[in-house]
Amino acid sequence: MKKLIPLLFLGLAAIGLMLLLNACNENSGDSGPSPQTGAGGSMARFAITDNTLYIVSKQSLEVYDINDGGNPAKAATRNLGVGIETIFPYQKNLFIGAMDGMYIYNNAKPNDPKFLTKYTHVLSCDPVVVQGRYAYVTLRTGVNCRPGGSFSSLDVVDISDPEKPQMVGSQRMDSPYGLGVSGNKLFVCEGDRGFKMMDITDPKAPVQKQFFRDVPAYDVIVRNNHLIVTGNGGLYQYNYDDSDSITYLSKIPVL
Amino acid sequence: MQRLHATLCLKRKSILTAAMKRTLLASCLALLMLSCFHREPDPFVGNEKFNGTGYRPVYKSPDEIAKVEVQAAQALKKPGKIYTFDRYLFVNELGKGIHIIDNTDPKKPENLSFISILGNYDIAVKDNWLYADNLSNLLVIDIADPRAPKFTKTIPNAIPGYNYPPLTGIYFECADPKKGIVVDWEKVEMEKQPNCYR
Numbered sequence: 431m432k433k434l435i436p437l438l439f440l441g442l443a444a445i446g447l448m449l450l451l452n453a454c455n456e457n458s459g460d461s462g463p464s465p466q467t468g469a470g471g472s473m474a475r476f477a478i479t480d481n482t483l484y485i486v487s488k489q490s491l492e493v494y495d496i497n498d499g500g501n502p503a504k505a506a507t508r509n510l511g512v513g514i515e516t517i518f519p520y521q522k523n524l525f526i527g528a529m530d531g532m533y534i535y536n537n538a539k540p541n542d543p544k545f546l547t548k549y550t551h552v553l554s555c556d557p558v559v560v561q562g563r564y565a566y567v568t569l570r571t572g573v574n575c576r577p578g579g580s581f582s583s584l585d586v587v588d589i590s591d592p593e594k595p596q597m598v599g600s601q602r603m604d605s606p607y608g609l610g611v612s613g614n615k616l617f618v619c620e621g622d623r624g625f626k627m628m629d630i631t632d633p634k635a636p637v638q639k640q641f642f643r644d645v646p647a648y649d650v651i652v653r654n655n656h657l658i659v660t661g662n663g664g665l666y667q668y669n670y671d672d673s674d675s676i677t678y679l680s681k682i683p684v685l
Numbered sequence: 686m687q688r689l690h691a692t693l694c695l696k697r698k699s700i701l702t703a704a705m706k707r708t709l710l711a712s713c714l715a716l717l718m719l720s721c722f723h724r725e726p727d728p729f730v731g732n733e734k735f736n737g738t739g740y741r742p743v744y745k746s747p748d749e750i751a752k753v754e755v756q757a758a759q760a761l762k763k764p765g766k767i768y769t770f771d772r773y774l775f776v777n778e779l780g781k782g783i784h785i786i787d788n789t790d791p792k793k794p795e796n797l798s799f800i801s802i803l804g805n806y807d808i809a810v811k812d813n814w815l816y817a818d819n820l821s822n823l824l825v826i827d828i829a830d831p832r833a834p835k836f837t838k839t840i841p842n843a844i845p846g847y848n849y850p851p852l853t854g855i856y857f858e859c860a861d862p863k864k865g866i867v868v869d870w871e872k873v874e875m876e877k878q879p880n881c882y883r
Contacts, residue, residue, distance in 0.1 A: 465811050465812055466770075466771065466811070466812055467770070467809075467810065467811045467812075468768050468769050468770030468771070468775075468809070468810040468811075469768070469769050469770075470766065470767070470768045470769075470808070470809060471766055471767055471768075473765075473766050474766055474768075474807060474809070475806070475807045475818070476807040476808065476809035476816060476818070477809065478809045478810070478811050478816075481811075483809060483811070483816055485807075485818075485823070485843065485844055487844045487845045487846065488845070488846065488847055489845060490845060492843060492844065492845075494823075494843075496811055496814070496816075499811050499812055499813070499814035499825075500814060500825060500827070500837055500838065501825075501838070502816070502823065502825065502840060504840075504843075648764075648765070649765070649766050649767055651767055651768075651769055653769070656791065658767055658769065658774065660764040660765070660766070660767050660776060661764070662763075664761050664764065665761060665764055665767070665774075665776055665786075665794075667788075667791045667792075667794070679791045679792050680791060680792050680793060680794055682761055682786070682794055682796065683761070684760070684761050684762060684763070684764065685760035685761065685762065
């Protein structure tokens with residue numbers, strides 16, 4: 431009987447994951463006929479949801495109505511603190527990565543984002559991605575990021591109550607830049623040091639499965655088992671599957 | 686500055702009585718704190734001494750900045766952020782522009798064209814419209830034909846920026862708006878300590 435318990439948990443996790451993924455699909459289907467928009471990586475300062483373009487400058491969130499795509503119309507500005515770096519829209523919230531924390535805005539009214547909270551952490555450079563109830567934030571030390579800081583890390587933040595984010599896990603990283611999440615996989619770009627594949631079957635505790643040291647990685651896009659990675663070596667594409675291995679597709683080298 | 690206070694304090698030390706020493710030490714400390722305080726009230730204020738190198742602004746005229754050119758496909762040199770849309774990939778060339786790549790077959794991506802945009806780092810696409818930053822300007826580009834993108838519109842001053850280098854603990858020449866718009870900062874040897882620090 432005892433041997434069966436871990437299996438039972440795994441099964442439950444799998445069912446949970448399926449439910450989660452289904453929920454996401456349903457959500458995206460809800461919005462009806464929506465414009466075709468693309469997807470960026472976690473390092474992006476630009477993000478589009480439906481007919482709104484969000485831009486984070488170094489100190490503000492600029493909102494543009496793009497119903498008429500050729501003529502963006504300024505809809506709102508939200509002044510933020512200093513050192514704003516990235517924006518990641520997820521469902522009805524905007525997650526904004528800053529040097530000293532993560533801002534969460536609700537954009538249920540796309541042209542009028544409402545400030546919910548600021549999750550403060552040590553000074554660092556920190557893109558963020560979100561899946562389900564967890565946000566994954568990389569904190570990178572460096573000359574301009576975490577002066578005199580200790581070490582880089584990957585933090586897991588429970589955002590199920592977006593007004594009260596709580597850190598539930600943290601682990602050491604080398605020099606993390608962009609990251610991407612899909613299903614039970616989390617990918618972390620470690621700059622010139624390479625590219626990590628992590629398992630997040632337990633979303634609170636990512637476990638490193640692979641470290642591809644020959645793929646310099648700055649930003650990544652993950653979609654449908656497809657990986658697009660850029661870095662100092664050029665642009666790399668891979669497929670991956672549940673066996674934690676990746677298949678090389680192509681490379682556009684840097685010349 | 687601090688170095689100066691410190692040496693002054695040291696030199697006088699020998700000829701002072703213990704009581705005076707204490708007062709002086711306190712005032713030295715106060716001065717030290719003041720000297721920090723008077724710098725830019727930025728969380729990253731460092732205590733670097735000027736070491737003969739500093740950052741100098743690179744200026745361009747508004748006309749040069751506004752020049753957007755669609756060119757033949759170019760090799761990647763310093764790729765930055767990526768953006769996917771439909772079967773296309775958009776790859777930023779740090780500070781230089783955007784590569785448009787046909788990714789219908791990810792095993793054989795085809796580099797289609799390059800849009801040269803000064804100060805570009807970001808990309809987003811909706812339908813046939815591509816949005817890109819051009820320093821503080823927001824550009825709208827029609828990519829209905831991704832082999833021949835058409836530059837459509839500039840929204841000036843859409844993205845507020847800073848007039849200082851993206852570094853801390855450094856000295857730099859203060860930006861002079863009369864000379865043009867700062868597009869970059871170069872590290873150079875300087876005889877005199879420049880007036881700006883962060």
